[in-house]
Amino acid sequence: MKIDRIHHVAYRCKDAKETVLWYNKMLKMDFVLAIAEDQVPSTKEPDPYMHVFLDAGNGNVLAFFELPTKPPMGRDPNTPEWVQHIAYRVKDRAELLAFKDHLQANGVEVLGVTDHGAFHSIYFYDPNGHRVELACPDPEEEEMLRKLDAVKWDMLEEWSKTRRAPRHAAFLHAREFKQ
Incomplete structure (x- = not known):
């Protein structure tokens, strides 16, 4: 048995139409795709929802649920905002910078470009407060990933014993990447 791929990832949204238009x-x-029901199919709970899907x-596939009868969306107060995010890969640095310019021109506050070694990222929030990351490969991505692959199990083992960041991938x- 083996998973083929992710079918979709679903998040909650404040307004399905606003979310679809923003991501578009x-x-x-x-x-x-849009699916709307007055009853949850799996639990049979009476609860109207709009479920939208984006390519x-x-x-x-990225999906969202608008749940008008539920209390407003919240966050886990024990998890920092930077932890939970949706990350997408873009072709290269030129495309990453084009997206950054596009987002900023449309009033979206963008953090980065951040150099992660194997890839470079920008970060911003969607209208629902979900953190979004766009990432592009570094020119040395393959070499960096090969090095990371060689130390992953040692890093995990050390972390599980010490709960301190191992230095295997320092x-x-x-390096400091120039924008």
Whole structure:
């Protein structure tokens, strides 16, 4: 048995239409499907919802639920905002910078470009407060990933014993990348 791929990833949204229009305009995702019910199919709970699906490229689907009868969305107060996010890969640095310019021109506050060694990222928030990351490969991505692959189990083992950041991959952030 083996998982084929992710079918979709679902998040909650404040307004389904606003969310679809934002992702279409800001990230160029196509709106592919909407499902609305007055009852949850799996639990049979009476609870109207709108479930929208967006094409995130290469068979990846991002979905949202608008739940008008539920209390407003909240966050886990024990998890920092930077932890939970949706990350998408873009072709290269030129495309990453084009998205950054596009987002900023449309009033979206963007953090970065951040150099992660194997890839570079920008960060911003969607209209629901979800953190979004766009990442592009570093020119040395393959070499960096090969090095990371060689130390992953040692890093995990050390972390599980010490709960301190192992230094096996310190090379990732050892350089300062110029924008």
